[in-house]
Amino acid sequence: MGEKLNEFLSSNEFKIFKDEDLREKAIEAVNAILKRLRDENLDPPARSQVNSIFATLQTCGMSGLEVLAEKQKAKEQKKEKDKANMREGFWALLCKHIADQNDPCSLSGLAHTVLAARGFVKDHSMLKPPERGSQKTLNKQAIKAFLDAIALIYFEHFICHFYYCHKGGNNGQAV
Amino acid sequence: MGALDRNIYKEIDLCLERIYPESITLAEKVVEAGLDAKSQLRGFETLINATSRFSEIQNYIKNQAGKENSAASKWRFVAPLMLGQLAALETEAHRIAGTDPQQILDVKLRLARGWAKQVVCHYLYKR
Numbered sequence: 001m002g003e004k005l006n007e008f009l010s011s012n013e014f015k016i017f018k019d020e021d022l023r024e025k026a027i028e029a030v031n032a033i034l035k036r037l038r039d040e041n042l043d044p045p046a047r048s049q050v051n052s053i054f055a056t057l058q059t060c061g062m063s064g065l066e067v068l069a070e071k072q073k074a075k076e077q078k079k080e081k082d083k084a085n086m087r088e089g090f091w092a093l094l095c096k097h098i099a100d101q102n103d104p105c106s107l108s109g110l111a112h113t114v115l116a117a118r119g120f121v122k123d124h125s126m127l128k129p130p131e132r133g134s135q136k137t138l139n140k141q142a143i144k145a146f147l148d149a150i151a152l153i154y155f156e157h158f159i160c161h162f163y164y165c166h167k168g169g170n171n172g173q174a175v
Numbered sequence: 176m177g178a179l180d181r182n183i184y185k186e187i188d189l190c191l192e193r194i195y196p197e198s199i200t201l202a203e204k205v206v207e208a209g210l211d212a213k214s215q216l217r218g219f220e221t222l223i224n225a226t227s228r229f230s231e232i233q234n235y236i237k238n239q240a241g242k243e244n245s246a247a248s249k250w251r252f253v254a255p256l257m258l259g260q261l262a263a264l265e266t267e268a269h270r271i272a273g274t275d276p277q278q279i280l281d282v283k284l285r286l287a288r289g290w291a292k293q294v295v296c297h298y299l300y301k302r
Binding site: 011012013015016018019020023047153156157159160161162163164165166 | 280
């Protein structure tokens with residue numbers, strides 16, 4: 001499966017996916033996060049903070065970004081801890097967007113949907129051990145490979161659209 | 176970019192002829208915005224000619240428009256029209272190239288390069 005997955009990840013079909021579908025997903029995510037921040041009356045993060053997403057991805061990959069987002073989320077929550085209604089800031093929303101497996105719009109959810117449709121990820125709940133364990137591992141490996149393959153381009157879409165909306169381009173609407 | 180079917184080259188040319196008036200409208204707006212030719216427009220054209228990914232062009236425009244410098248407000252003035260025209264080119268590329276992913280990628284970039292040439296040439300002429 002590893003070879004077939006690599007073939008898919010380097011195919012022209014996947015290039016179009018990164019160029020178009022992924023861009024639309026990133027735009028939807030940015031619009032949803034900005035709307036949520038507006039609704040909660042929270043400020044969007046500074047440009048330098050958003051810049052750190054790309055810098056971290058380039059040096060430490062997706063796992064590094066998850067660590068950064070968790071750290072920043074903890075800082076955000078510190079500021080909110082004395083308030084009656086604790087609000088979720090940008091980094092908390094980003095953490096959810098990266099890793100929430102129950103949300104089909106999250107990056108993990110997207111990876112699962114795309115890979116399951118092509119048979120690279122299979123349902124392991126009906127299998128018995130040890131097949132269940134090995135299928136689970138294969139699924140994890142496939143999702144990791146997929147996320148590593150899309151991360152830089154996905155966050156390029158994400159960050160550029162974020163800057164654009166943040167400065168009032170197109171009134172924060174998807175393009 | 177690889178070689179394309181002969182009919183596709185013809186379709187690309189026809190499409191570029193069709194969109195020419197819109198490219199002129201955009202170029203006039205770029206003149207109105209006062210974007211600097213050397214540092215802004217040439218940089219944009221260079222990126223379009225060098226990139227292998229269509230969405231990099233869209234992201235470049237958004238990035239320029241989202242900056243915190245004096246040129247950013249000029250980019251913001253033209254960005255919605257630019258992004259709208261690029262989205263239309265993408266749709267045209269799918270119509271022209273059909274379902275072959277390699278051809279779709281190639282046609283998108285060829286259309287974008289033709290479009291950029293039209294816009295930059297008219298901009299330089301009018302400025």
